[in-house]
Amino acid sequence: MGDQPEITLDRRAVVARILKGRADTLVVTGLGAPSWDTAAAGDRADNFYLWGGMGGAAATGLGLALAQPGRRVLVITGDGEMLMGVGTLATIAVQRPANLAICVIDNQRYGETGMQETHTAFGVDLAAMARGAGIEDAATVWDESALDTAAAALLGAPGPVFVAIKVTPAETPMVLPLRDGLALKHRFREKLLGKA
Amino acid sequence: MASPPDWPDTVFGALKDAGVRQVAYVPDAGHARLIELARGDNAVRAVPLTAEQEGVALLGGAWLGGEAGALLMQSSGVGNVINMLGMSAECRFPLLMLVTMRGEWGEFNPWQVPMGQATQASLEAVGVIVQRVDDADSVAETVEAAARMAFQGGRMVAVLIGQRLLGAKNWDK
Numbered sequence: 094m095g096d097q098p099e100i101t102l103d104r105r106a107v108v109a110r111i112l113k114g115r116a117d118t119l120v121v122t123g124l125g126a127p128s129w130d131t132a133a134a135g136d137r138a139d140n141f142y143l144w145g146g147m148g149g150a151a152a153t154g155l156g157l158a159l160a161q162p163g164r165r166v167l168v169i170t171g172d173g174e175m176l177m178g179v180g181t182l183a184t185i186a187v188q189r190p191a192n193l194a195i196c197v198i199d200n201q202r203y204g205e206t207g208m209q210e211t212h213t214a215f216g217v218d219l220a221a222m223a224r225g226a227g228i229e230d231a232a233t234v235w236d237e238s239a240l241d242t243a244a245a246a247l248l249g250a251p252g253p254v255f256v257a258i259k260v261t262p263a264e265t266p267m268v269l270p271l272r273d274g275l276a277l278k279h280r281f282r283e284k285l286l287g288k289a
Numbered sequence: 290m291a292s293p294p295d296w297p298d299t300v301f302g303a304l305k306d307a308g309v310r311q312v313a314y315v316p317d318a319g320h321a322r323l324i325e326l327a328r329g330d331n332a333v334r335a336v337p338l339t340a341e342q343e344g345v346a347l348l349g350g351a352w353l354g355g356e357a358g359a360l361l362m363q364s365s366g367v368g369n370v371i372n373m374l375g376m377s378a379e380c381r382f383p384l385l386m387l388v389t390m391r392g393e394w395g396e397f398n399p400w401q402v403p404m405g406q407a408t409q410a411s412l413e414a415v416g417v418i419v420q421r422v423d424d425a426d427s428v429a430e431t432v433e434a435a436a437r438m439a440f441q442g443g444r445m446v447a448v449l450i451g452q453r454l455l456g457a458k459n460w461d462k
Contacts, residue, residue, distance in 0.1 A: 143376065144379075145375050145376055146346055146349075146375065147372070148373070149343070152347045152350065155336075156347035156353070157351065159311060159356070160310070180343065184336065188334075274379035277380065278382065282353060286355045
């Protein structure tokens with residue numbers, strides 16, 4: 094590498110900015126920092142945080158989007174998590190859910206395990222992989238200038254939408270949301286579907 | 290081979306009766322007819338997967354959104370889903386898996402044997418309730434019972450459809 098643009102975006106500010114306009118968007122987060130970033134932007138019952146199931150965030154979002162075609166579904170995950178489930182980009186492209194957007198907060202690191210580099214640090218291009226799968230609306234955001242356009246696409250453009258946002262690997266304070274999976278499921282379903 | 294078995298048709302009826310709206314799959318010869326039925330039904334979303342573990346997460350998301358689903362795979366795929374089942378277990382997502390067996394009765398491919406022989410133990414080790422079926426007449430009622438236990442009992446349930454029932458693959462085929 095060595096020829097990539099300088100990365101200056103702060104992950105927490107990026108996620109807060111995207112979620113500011115979410116309205117009733119349903120949010121699924123991949124394990125690790127994307128869950129903390131989303132919780133830091135404001136915990137809500139219609140956030141579903143994965144604390145495990147690495148590689149499963151986008152597929153979880155897909156199942157939700159297919160079940161709720163009238164609602165916007167936004168998956169916020171990390172580059173390592175997306176790489177582990179990268180085949181799901183192909184699965185999403187085949188289904189073509191108009192209400193699904195995937196946002197990868199790409200710090201080019203495995204943040205929970207000691208900040209080891211992921212493949213994206215060596216030039217692996219997730220947006221190109223998404224495009225190759227057939228997700229035409231796929232982009233990488235390197236700086237501030239493209240952020241508002243990306244946020245608007247994630248929240249409103251006809252899906253499937255894929256955006257990787259390059260952020261600095263600076264560590265941020267842990268903001269830990271509810272971690273009990275059963276409780277997360279119940280509160281999400283109650284908010285979306287009403288009391289069982 | 291004898292005439293095509295009709296258990297996939299009755300199984301599909303059982304899935305529909307159980308409210309299944311998403312059918313996720315990695316193809317297997319034993320599931321060919323069921324996949325065809327799912328793809329041909331407008332009330333069901335057929336979701337081909339690149340790997341089986343996608344289906345576990347997909348159906349968790351479907352349940353969050355109020356839909357039931359089923360995951361079809363071959364026994365080799367069970368090896369791929371184990372870690373993702375931790376999500377279903379922790380969130381107590383209902384999960385119905387229909388697994389066609391390889392690596393057992395009359396298997397010709399030695400590479401299928403290790404996972405086939407470890408399928409049931411692997412599922413049980415991670416907390417999946419396993420119901421095995423070896424005769425064609427019992428498949429639909431087993432799936433019906435498994436679906437009830439999954440969706441109403443809120444559990445992970447796998448139906449293993451035996452290779453003896455499916456007819457072992459042969460080199461000549």
